[in-house]
Amino acid sequence: MAAIRAVSTLQPRLPGHYDGVAAARTEFKGGSRGRGPGSRFRAVGRALRLPVTGTARGIRKATHAHGAGESGLGKLIELHGVNGAGDVMITVALASTVFFSVPTDEARGRVALYLAITMAPFTLLAPVIGPLLDRLPHGRRAAMAAAMGARALLALVLSGAVISGGIELYPAALGVLVASKAYGVVRSAVVPRLLPPRFSLVKANSRVTLCGLLATGVAAPIAAGLQAVGPRWPLYGAFVIFVAGTVLSFTLPRKVDSARGEDRALLAADERHLHGPRRKPVKRPGLRTVGPAVTHALAANAAIRCLSGFLIFFLAFLLRVHPLSGQSAAVSLGIVGVAAGAGNALGTAVGAWLRSRAPEIIIVTVVAVVLGTGITAAVFFSTVLVACLAAVAGFAQALAKLSLDALIQRDVPEQVRTSAFARSETLLQVSWVLGGAVGIVLPLNGTLGLAVGAAIIAAGWLTTVRGLTDSARHKGTGRARVA
Numbered sequence: 001m002a003a004i005r006a007v008s009t010l011q012p013r014l015p016g017h018y019d020g021v022a023a024a025r026t027e028f029k030g031g032s033r034g035r036g037p038g039s040r041f042r043a044v045g046r047a048l049r050l051p052v053t054g055t056a057r058g059i060r061k062a063t064h065a066h067g068a069g070e071s072g073l074g075k076l077i078e079l080h081g082v083n084g085a086g087d088v089m090i091t092v093a094l095a096s097t098v099f100f101s102v103p104t105d106e107a108r109g110r111v112a113l114y115l116a117i118t119m120a121p122f123t124l125l126a127p128v129i130g131p132l133l134d135r136l137p138h139g140r141r142a143a144m145a146a147a148m149g150a151r152a153l154l155a156l157v158l159s160g161a162v163i164s165g166g167i168e169l170y171p172a173a174l175g176v177l178v179a180s181k182a183y184g185v186v187r188s189a190v191v192p193r194l195l196p197p198r199f200s201l202v203k204a205n206s207r208v209t210l211c212g213l214l215a216t217g218v219a220a221p222i223a224a225g226l227q228a229v230g231p232r233w234p235l236y237g238a239f240v241i242f243v244a245g246t247v248l249s250f251t252l253p254r255k256v257d258s259a260r261g262e263d264r265a266l267l268a269a270d271e272r273h274l275h276g277p278r279r280k281p282v283k284r285p286g287l288r289t290v291g292p293a294v295t296h297a298l299a300a301n302a303a304i305r306c307l308s309g310f311l312i313f314f315l316a317f318l319l320r321v322h323p324l325s326g327q328s329a330a331v332s333l334g335i336v337g338v339a340a341g342a343g344n345a346l347g348t349a350v351g352a353w354l355r356s357r358a359p360e361i362i363i364v365t366v367v368a369v370v371l372g373t374g375i376t377a378a379v380f381f382s383t384v385l386v387a388c389l390a391a392v393a394g395f396a397q398a399l400a401k402l403s404l405d406a407l408i409q410r411d412v413p414e415q416v417r418t419s420a421f422a423r424s425e426t427l428l429q430v431s432w433v434l435g436g437a438v439g440i441v442l443p444l445n446g447t448l449g450l451a452v453g454a455a456i457i458a459a460g461w462l463t464t465v466r467g468l469t470d471s472a473r474h475k476g477t478g479r480a481r482v483a
Helices: 002-010 013-033 037-063 065-071 073-100 104-134 137-164 169-194 201-229 233-249 292-321 329-354 359-379 383-411 414-441 446-473
Strands: none
Touching: 065 073, 073 137, 073 169, 073 201, 073 233, 104 169, 137 169, 137 233, 169 201, 169 414, 201 233, 201 329, 201 383, 292 329, 292 359, 292 383, 292 414, 292 446, 329 383, 359 383, 359 446, 383 414, 383 446, 414 446
């Protein structure tokens, strides 16, 4: 018992002894080491990294929410943001070289030459890109990486051409357009493969589109700042961005390369072109079996996309000669561009909120709103109405495209859905090119130009309104069949 009492009397002293040692160590770490220069440098480094790391964590949290991180959709959303940032870098560099650096008359000639050398071959190549990539479904990640890598190399080629003014600028610009088109087609085909559970295609596409818009908005002023340093610098920035995109393309899940259960789609509800036990296969399958609702919605979207291309080129020259009241040409173009971008972002957000409700009615409504705004802007031509038309056109383009996506998801069988997305995107991009060609050849008369724009959208609305309303009335019962 005496021994036990002796041990118990020693126990309180032992913790106190080690507490003193621990306190001494803590004082040493927090005093002599904590107050050293290395600690201060580490604290400054953490403070400087915080905005970057905090922003990166916020972006990652937003893009990977609701299962998008697990399915791989989050990585595609981030890749599309990289794509948008790189494209705007090249756009700023080319616009400054072809458009802003020379007088208006010479600029019209340069842009016309640019369209003739780049857009005309692109219009011929674009319909081929979709079906070609449709035949190579097992290499989608490699195709997206190739599209990014090609634009990185072409950005370096353009960096020399913008200084020398050599003819290589035009084939390099054509290559950029083709590579961008190829990326867009493959991206449209990949999205359905990466949908999280209980995640609609409209919601997925709205996230992808919105990330691209935000990245474009962030990169545009950076590109303008680089342009102020020198005409080559935005292209150097594009090179770095597209190299990063090349690497990111291979981080997508392997399942995007799988074509299991897929088939090719045709774009019309023509029974003669459907495959069956007693039907002969067609020699040249087109996009003809996705159903009347989809074909009418695609025609309406093509009209809106044509109007978008028309307004970009027509207003670019019109506002350079006749800027908005009290503003310079550059500021006028900036106001209209911001209005269009804001409208597009709002349309994307509204489309995600509506969640595929009554897509036919949405398309008919937004096209009618654009038509009314275009007629009003043509009759009462003014600064405010031009900006309003740009915003409404951007809003309609985003919302109508998401509604088209909803119809494809609803009416097109899963086996051919990926192909339908790829081929429909091809048609929409060709429509944009044709609209731009119309905008470049018109005289710089505001009322006449906006009247032509209203006529474009009127043709699209009048030819599709009956088919879309009939489809809405029957709730899309005429479902597509697999070709």
